[in-house]
Amino acid sequence: MPVSNRDEKIINRDGKIMSDDVYVSNATSWANDMVRGVSRGRGDDENAMRQLESDYGIPYSVLWRLRQGRVKDISVRIYVRLQSAYLAECERQMRKIKDGAERARQAGLSVEPLVAQAEDLVSEDSK
DSSP states (O other), X not given: OBSSOXXXXXXXXXXXXEOHHHHHHHHHHHHHHHHHHHOOSTTOHHHHHHHHHHHHOOOHHHHHHHHHTOOSOOBHHHHHHHHXXXXXXXXXXXXXXXXXXXXXXXXXXXOOHHHHHHHHHHHHHTO
């Protein structure tokens, strides 16, 4: 089932009509970001997509098609699953940053300004 059909208008929070393209664009961006975040380097995209499939139940084929630009519309079920997985991955990355900064502090290392800024973002997000 597509996110919207042509006869039905979907309106966002700002009162603007959303098109299928917006949903596909969001899903593509989330898929790319998650694969980059899980990948261990060049040539590991396939393993990263398999890991995301295992962790979040997003089919490998969907991730692959999104990354190849071969999706014209997307089901609500997949869209919501991608959105939820993306948010979970963002939280995981924020925890990694926070834990890394804490380990650096415990080891007596000075926390670099970029790490401090990342910690500020994490603390703002948890408010």
